[in-house]
Amino acid sequence: MPTAVRRSGPLRVERLDSGRRRLLRDLVIDLGTDLGLGSDKFDGFSLSDDGDTVITVPEDFDTDFSSIPWFARSLYRFDAVDLAGTCHDWAYFVGVPRKEADEIWRLVAISGERRAKGWQGRLGWLALRLLGGIAYSDHARRRAKRRAAAPPSNSGAC
Numbered sequence: 001m002p003t004a005v006r007r008s009g010p011l012r013v014e015r016l017d018s019g020r021r022r023l024l025r026d027l028v029i030d031l032g033t034d035l036g037l038g039s040d041k042f043d044g045f046s047l048s049d050d051g052d053t054v055i056t057v058p059e060d061f062d063t064d065f066s067s068i069p070w071f072a073r074s075l076y077r078f079d080a081v082d083l084a085g086t087c088h089d090w091a092y093f094v095g096v097p098r099k100e101a102d103e104i105w106r107l108v109a110i111s112g113e114r115r116a117k118g119w120q121g122r123l124g125w126l127a128l129r130l131l132g133g134i135a136y137s138d139h140a141r142r143r144a145k146r147r148a149a150a151p152p153s154n155s156g157a158c
Contacts, residue, residue: 003032004111007054011083013063020062027057029087031107035100042094055104057090064089066105066124081124084109088128092139101136102128 008028013021031053037045044056057063066085084105091101102125110121 004108005030005032006083006112011086016062020064022062023057023059023086025059027055027083027086029055029057029083029108031055031104032111033107035103037096037100042091042096044090044094045096055087055090057086061086061090061093066109081105081109081120083112084124092136093143095140095143098132098136102132 006028007030008026011027012024014024016022030048033053034047034051035053037053039046044058046054046056048054063086066081066088084107087108088101088105091104092098096104105128106121106125109115109124110118115121
């Protein structure tokens with residue numbers, strides 16, 4: 001079974017007035033497996049020398065970690081899923097297909113020193129599969145607005 005490994009130092013964030021967190025440095029996670037997201041397909045995703053997917057969540061990205069509903073909060077230690085939530089938020093932000101983004105949450109949540117238990121990873125993954133479509137659609141709308149607001153590319157200019 002693949003084990004995700006943090007390649008960067010400890011997660012460093014500042015709390016924003018909104019309650020979200022902003023990364024104070026890059027977060028780099030090697031998933032220990034290839035999810036087919038390869039180098040150039042999505043911002044912040046690359047392949048390691050071993051062919052595993054590596055996620056780099058950039059400094060200044062803001063996240064809510066894992067959006068665990070109030071009724072399920074007693075099932076998780078937040079520090080067990082903060083890295084997973086940050087990687088998952090980044091995957092949704094850059095447009096990784098939802099199925100793979102949700103799998104990223106599971107792989108990161110069940111890996112590392114402060115990991116969630118296997119059943120917690122499966123339960124969180126199931127909740128994302130059932131309820132994450134709303135957040136994914138919201139991110140898709142925001143991505144479309146960012147693209148529309150981006151300056152036109154100069155490719156093909158003489």
